[in-house]
Structures are given as structure tokens and as C-alpha cells.
Amino acid sequence: MAEFKESYHKIPDGKEKVIKRMMETEQKINHEIKKASLMKNEMRISFDAISVNEAFARVAVAAFVAPLNPTMEEISDIKTAVSEAVTNAIIHGYDEEYSGKGEKKEQVYLHCKILDDVLEVEVQDQGKGIEDIDQAMEPLFTTKPEMDRSGMGFAFMEAFMDDLEVISEPFCGTLVRMKKKLGTISWIKQED
Numbered sequence: 001m002a003e004f005k006e007s008y009h010k011i012p013d014g015k016e017k018v019i020k021r022m023m024e025t026e027q028k029i030n031h032e033i034k035k036a037s038l039m040k041n042e043m044r045i046s047f048d049a050i051s052v053n054e055a056f057a058r059v060a061v062a063a064f065v066a067p068l069n070p071t072m073e074e075i076s077d078i079k080t081a082v083s084e085a086v087t088n089a090i091i092h093g094y095d096e097e098y099s100g101k102g103e104k105k106e107q108v109y110l111h112c113k114i115l116d117d118v119l120e121v122e123v124q125d126q127g128k129g130i131e132d133i134d135q136a137m138e139p140l141f142t143t144k145p146e147m148d149r150s151g152m153g154f155a156f157m158e159a160f161m162d163d164l165e166v167i168s169e170p171f172c173g174t175l176v177r178m179k180k181k182l183g184t185i186s187w188i189k190q191e192d
Helices: 001-011 015-036 053-068 070-093 153-160
Strands: 039-049 106-117 118-126 163-169 173-181
Touching: 039 053, 053 070, 053 106, 053 118, 070 106, 070 118, 070 153, 070 173, 153 163, 153 173
Parallel strands: none
Antiparallel strands: 039 106, 106 118, 118 173, 163 173
């Protein structure tokens, strides 16, 4: 019986190299499959700068991120931040004074990217821009107190997303860039 076990495990001469190459090839294939399984996706949409489209933007981003299987809390955070950014573009970027009292339909641009488990969302307008970004980002600061605006938009974006960047110049528009890591994959990738 011992003789049978020994011959069963013995690899015939010359085949060791073939088996070694097969194992190396299998490792390379598994590595490529692992790399390919990382989620990559991108979406660009634009829509009229009217308040009903704020809800559209929220739902579009929530649907876009759904393949990552986010938690309800993560979806709620993302939808709130997107809502605030889009509302700012509509209310502050394209106010009647700047846009000519609604004669021309202005656009809000929404750009989303997923890389691995990180969502990046950009909301951009080509409106009047922000003169003082630091002041605009202060909680409770608003340029529209007559419209009962709370001045908490940027504070909510900062609270619900992992990263917030605002780029703006007067009469050139505003770009709000936000990032959120979803799920449990570490921010720092481990080397294979």
C-alpha cells in the first residue's frame, strides 16, 4: 500500500517544468481577474437649472452607485450632499439677477466616477461664481436670507462626504467636487 501512495504522488520526469509554468500562469490569471474585479464606471449628465431637477440628480447618483451595494446610510449621505450641491448651483449660481430673469435655461452639470469603492461627484454650473469661498463655506452664511436659505449647504456636504473641494471664480461658475469611500475595502491597498 505504501508503494502505491509513493508512486501516486511522484511526478514523471520533464513534467515538473510544465506544471510549474501552469501554476505561474494560473497565478497571473487570478491576479488579472482580481484587478478586473475592481469597479470602474463614469457618468455625465446635464439638466436644466430648475428646482425639480434636484430630486432627479439625487436619484441618478443613488442609482449610479447601487452596484457597489452601499448601505442605506451611505446612500442617504450621498443623496443629501448631491441635493445641497445642486440646490446651490440652481439657487446661487443662476439667480434671476445673473441669468436674465429666466429667459434662458441654464444647465447644471453632474459628473460621477467610481474607482474601486470610492465615489467622486462633481456638480458644476456656469453661473455667477463665488467671490469668497471661505466665507461661503462658513456655517449659517447665506447670500439669500430673503429666501429663507439656512446657509448650511457646504456644512452638510462636508459632514456627509469624506472630501469636499470648491473651485469658483466670479462670473466663471462653480465646481463642487466631493468624494466618499463606500464599504469596507481599506483606503490603502495592500500589495499582492
